[in-house]
Amino acid sequence: MRLCASFAGGSNFSSTAANSGLNDILNSIGAAKRFVLQPCNVNNASAITIKGIRYIFYDPDFMNSVSSHSNWGNTFILAHEVGHHINGHTMDAVLLVNDIVDSGSLYDKRIQELEADEFAGFVIAKLGGPLSACTNVITRISDNTNDELSSHPSRDKRLAAVNRGYNKAENQGLISIEKSKNAISEEYFYAGLEASDAENYQLAIEKYTISLSVEPSSSAYNNRALSYLEIGNYQLALTDVNNAIEKKPxxxxxxxxxxxxxxxxxxxxxxxxxxxxxxxxxxxxxxxxxxxxxxxxxxxxxxxxxxxxxxxxxxxxxxxxxxxxxxxxxxxxxxxxxx
The missing domain is CATH 1.25.40 (Serine Threonine Protein Phosphatase 5, Tetratricopeptide repeat)
Incomplete structure (x- = not known):
């Protein structure tokens, strides 16, 4: 599409991974694949309908940035955009925007965002993913400033919507009691990320180590390497980043x-x-x-x-x-x- 003609490859979130994530989302709700996935250099992700065709535009670098290179985080972002289409939201329903539109439509846009957040939380729970994957993304893209003049709700409202969706799936018995190794590993990964954001690098290393012991991932190796770098243990940092490269060159x-x-x-x-x-x-x-x-x-x-x-x-x-x-x-x- 001309709209996204400026997109250049070289991203870490491939079209194969995006399509696989979309298939998982649609299979979890029994929906047919009637969306066109389009990589787009827009520093965003968006659900748009053009001439009757439903598109999901995604910027791989943006997604990896807000999801910390997590597969579950990327799946949550895609599920949010699918939620816009499933709920009948049209055109400029986007995950993150800075545009100011007329105040008459802002309330409706905020409601749409909360509906998409709730849907995405529900999907992640059904797929057996960790709630922390959802909350980490929301925390990174939103704040708690007054949302009256924004198209997007405040962070607390969005986190509440995600929790509602996640808990709805749990309460309906739609997820397995035993979490997958991947989900457990990612819970510790996000705990490490939270500790790292708080500059508690020793705790971050401990959490990443547990994550790696459950299920090794390139993201956990990479993040533990950065934590080792922060405390000056360069040799262990080098070993970890080499492991990350080996797993995802x-x-x-x-x-x-x-x-x-x-x-x-x-x-x-x-x-x-x-x-x-x-x-x-x-x-x-x-x-x-x-x-x-x-x-x-x-x-x-x-x-x-x-x-x-x-x-x-x-x-x-x-x-x-x-x-x-x-x-x-x-x-x-x-x-x-x-x-």
């Missing part, structure tokens, strides 16, 4: 995180870790050339180890992508523009 973020670890391990600009960091960032950029911050990181590494002339083009690329450059980099580019 297509994820560009893991290579970027490995570069961060290697940069911290390097004590001199010419250390082999710095060279490896540049290599990892190059892989990340090749897998997803749309992330400007990776160009900045690679530029910083090159500046330290190879000199300004080799670093400058990376900063220029980041700027072209709309990434904000550090002030000292801007000043240097003014003094010595790229060749």
């Amino acid at each position: 297509e994820d560009d973020q893991f290579y970027s995180n490995k570069a961060r670890i290697l940069m911290n391990m390097a004590t001199e600009p010419t250390d082999p870790e710095m060279v490896q960091a540049i290599e990892m960032l190059s892989i990340a950029i090749n897998k997803n050339p749309s992330k400007g911050h990776n160009y900045i990181e690679r530029g910083m590494c090159k500046w330290r180890s190879l000199g300004w002339n080799l670093a400058c083009p990376d900063f220029k690329s980041a700027s072209i992508l709309g990434e904000e450059l550090p002030d000292f980099v801007v000043e240097r580019m003014d003094e010595l523009p790229c060749d």
Whole structure:
């Protein structure tokens, strides 16, 4: 579609994974697949009807960002959009928007969002997923500011709607008593994520370790690596991020995180870790050339180890992508523009 023609590949949430998630959602409610899934570079997810065709647009990078690369989190986002279609919401029913529309329609839009949240919570419960996957997404995309002039309800209202849907499935006996290993693993994963957000990295490591012992996942290895990085245990961080890459080599973020670890391990600009960091960032950029911050990181590494002339083009690329450059980099580019 022309609307999403600007989307470039290289995402971590593939169309195969998206279609698989959609099939799981529809099978759980006995519905036919009458939606068109369309990756779209919109920093969002949305349910839209165009000329009678029901679309679900999704930005893979946005979804991975708010779901912390969790399959259950991504399924919740898709279920939210399916909920808009199932409940008859049309056109611009979206998961996260900043547009201000006329106040007369805002109330109806907030009601629609709560209906979609409740539906998504119900679906996740039926599929045997953890409630924490739902609440983590809502917590990351919403706040508790006054929602009177917003198209989306406040965080507390949305969390309540998700809980209603999840509990409805439980109360109706629609989920198995014994949770799957995957769901248990993800509960500890989200507990680790919560501890990490609170900067309690030792507790985060403990939770991620339990998650990995139940069912190893690339996301848990990656997040535990970042927690080890925060407490200065670089060797364990490197081991974990290597495990994450081995399990999911297509994820560009893991290579970027490995570069961060290697940069911290390097004590001199010419250390082999710095060279490896540049290599990892190059892989990340090749897998997803749309992330400007990776160009900045690679530029910083090159500046330290190879000199300004080799670093400058990376900063220029980041700027072209709309990434904000550090002030000292801007000043240097003014003094010595790229060749």
